[in-house]
Amino acid sequence: MSTALVILAAGKGTRMKSDLPKVLHPIAQAPMLVHAMRAGAVLDPERTIIVAGHGAEQVTKAAQDFDEAAEIVLQNEQNGTAHAVNQARESLSGFEGDVVVLYGDTPFVQPDTIKRMLAARATHDLVILGFEAADPARYGRLVVTNESLEKIVEYKDATKAERELTLCNSGLVACDAGLLFELISQIKDDNASGEYYLTDIVELARAAGHSTSAVTCDESETLGVNSRADLATADAVFQKRARGELLDNGVTLMDPDTVYLAFDTYVGRDALIEPNVVFGPGVTVESGATIRAFSHLEGCHVSRGAIVGPYARLRPGAELSEDVRIGNFVEIKNAEIAEGAKVNHLSYIGDATIGAKSNIGAGTITCNYDGVMKHQTTIGQGVFVGSNTMLVAPVTLGDESMTASGSVITKNVEDGALAIARAPLKIKSGFARKLFELLRAKKAKSDKGQN
Ligand code: UD1
Numbered sequence: 249m250s251t252a253l254v255i256l257a258a259g260k261g262t263r264m265k266s267d268l269p270k271v272l273h274p275i276a277q278a279p280m281l282v283h284a285m286r287a288g289a290v291l292d293p294e295r296t297i298i299v300a301g302h303g304a305e306q307v308t309k310a311a312q313d314f315d316e317a318a319e320i321v322l323q324n325e326q327n328g329t330a331h332a333v334n335q336a337r338e339s340l341s342g343f344e345g346d347v348v349v350l351y352g353d354t355p356f357v358q359p360d361t362i363k364r365m366l367a368a369r370a371t372h373d374l375v376i377l378g379f380e381a382a383d384p385a386r387y388g389r390l391v392v393t394n395e396s397l398e399k400i401v402e403y404k405d406a407t408k409a410e411r412e413l414t415l416c417n418s419g420l421v422a423c424d425a426g427l428l429f430e431l432i433s434q435i436k437d438d439n440a441s442g443e444y445y446l447t448d449i450v451e452l453a454r455a456a457g458h459s460t461s462a463v464t465c466d467e468s469e470t471l472g473v474n475s476r477a478d479l480a481t482a483d484a485v486f487q488k489r490a491r492g493e494l495l496d497n498g499v500t501l502m503d504p505d506t507v508y509l510a511f512d513t514y515v516g517r518d519a520l521i522e523p524n525v526v527f528g529p530g531v532t533v534e535s536g537a538t539i540r541a542f543s544h545l546e547g548c549h550v551s552r553g554a555i556v557g558p559y560a561r562l563r564p565g566a567e568l569s570e571d572v573r574i575g576n577f578v579e580i581k582n583a584e585i586a587e588g589a590k591v592n593h594l595s596y597i598g599d600a601t602i603g604a605k606s607n608i609g610a611g612t613i614t615c616n617y618d619g620v621m622k623h624q625t626t627i628g629q630g631v632f633v634g635s636n637t638m639l640v641a642p643v644t645l646g647d648e649s650m651t652a653s654g655s656v657i658t659k660n661v662e663d664g665a666l667a668i669a670r671a672p673l674k675i676k677s678g679f680a681r682k683l684f685e686l687l688r689a690k691k692a693k694s695d696k697g698q699n
């Protein structure tokens with residue numbers, strides 16, 4: 249059966265005290281909204297509709313960066329969760345299948361949980377996701393009698409007895425599209441908040457003879473974010489879970505709590521990650537690679553057996569083949585480094601390719617930027633680049649060529665050639681000793697003068 253996701257993301261999030269819409273605040277370097285979209289993607293939805301309001305333009309961009317096909321509907325006034333879902337009515341007219349409602353500010357719902365909700369739809373017309381809350385606070389409460397979900401009451405409208413209930417509403421709903429919009433049409437705003445509550449659909453469904461059910465999940469999945477403190481907590485929860493997954497998959501983390509992961513970090517089995525490594529988005533590290541302490545990686549790929557760091561920086565487009573060595577204080581950007589090549593010390597390699605087994609000496613810089621445009625450096629196989637070589641791009645070093653230390657290379661170097669570009673060396677015998685004597689005498693004279 250086809251499914252449509254409707255993700256509510258119109259709220260302002262006043263307590264974030266931010267110009268950025270709440271759902272775009274990042275957890276593990278992806279907007280919260282994208283976390284919700286990723287979880288929903290497990291259903292392979294035919295349609296994904298984002299209900300946007302505050303910061304709709306930015307929300308649209310973030311949603312479509314993740315999924316080009318995501319559709320945006322606007323909710324100009326935030327009149328409640330039912331009113332929000334109702335904004336998708338027109339887009340979904342004619343859609344046959346299930347609608348699953350997610351919240352953009354509830355990023356941790358697990359894909360399996362969403363699957364369980366859909367599985368429960370096989371036997372029930374309307375499925376709600378609930379959770380046992382340690383502190384139910386102001387969540388909506390699920391009223392269940394004889395194992396059957398009767399209704400949801402919002403905290404503000406609940407009786408004292410209902411407030412004692414600990415089974416709470418997460419906000420997620422799975423329902424046939426036709427039935428959902430039929431029920432929403434009947435919802436009124438005659439409640440303590442004067443809003444259209446999506447939660448009212450349960451009682452309305454029951455009254456019309458439909459079957460309802462509550463699927464439950466662990467409270468940690470329903471963690472919502474309303475403040476910066478919540479955001480920090482959510483990130484910590486994410487990190488803990490993601491580190492645990494890496495360890496379970498056979499990755500060694502020497503000091504797990506100091507490794508910062510992105511939402512999509514992939515590390516293969518038997519890789520070793522030393523302390524204080526930061527992963528930005530889009531990193532894959534293959535089996536058996538080593539990332540040494542204090543390295544920073546984003547948008548890059550590290551192949552088997554490669555060793556990176558300590559103190560290395562891999563920026564987007566860094567593509568390291570097997571057994572490559574990237575050492576301390578080396579920055580690599582948009583560059584392919586072929587098998588067994590080494591860039592071990594204090595270098596910048598940007599917009600470049602380096603052939604297999606080439607050795608790049610300490611302090612080498614690819615001068616890729618002329619102030620206006622970026623240019624490419626091509627280094628062949630088995631090349632030896634002497635320390636402190638400046639490669640002024642665009643430039644090519646042929647296979648098995650060499651550059652002399654300290655050279656500024658401004659022309660292509662053919663295969664097998666040696667390029668030297670530096671001022672000729674002069675050696676003046678005894679000159680240093682004489683100069684020292686002269687200077688020391690001068691200093692002694694001036695010291696005397698001061699006494
Ligand atoms: C809602 C539920 C409550 C549940 C809680 C779980 C209702 C009436 N209440 O309450 O039972 O326990 O979530 O967190 O559904 N939104 C819009 N447009 C609106 C209103 C809300 O897009 O007009 C979005 C918000 O941006 C947010 C989500 O819907 O992502 C939930 O809204 P929120 O105001 O946080 O609802 P709660 O009062 O927390």
Ligand code: MG
Pocket residue numbers: 472
């Ligand atoms: Mg809320």
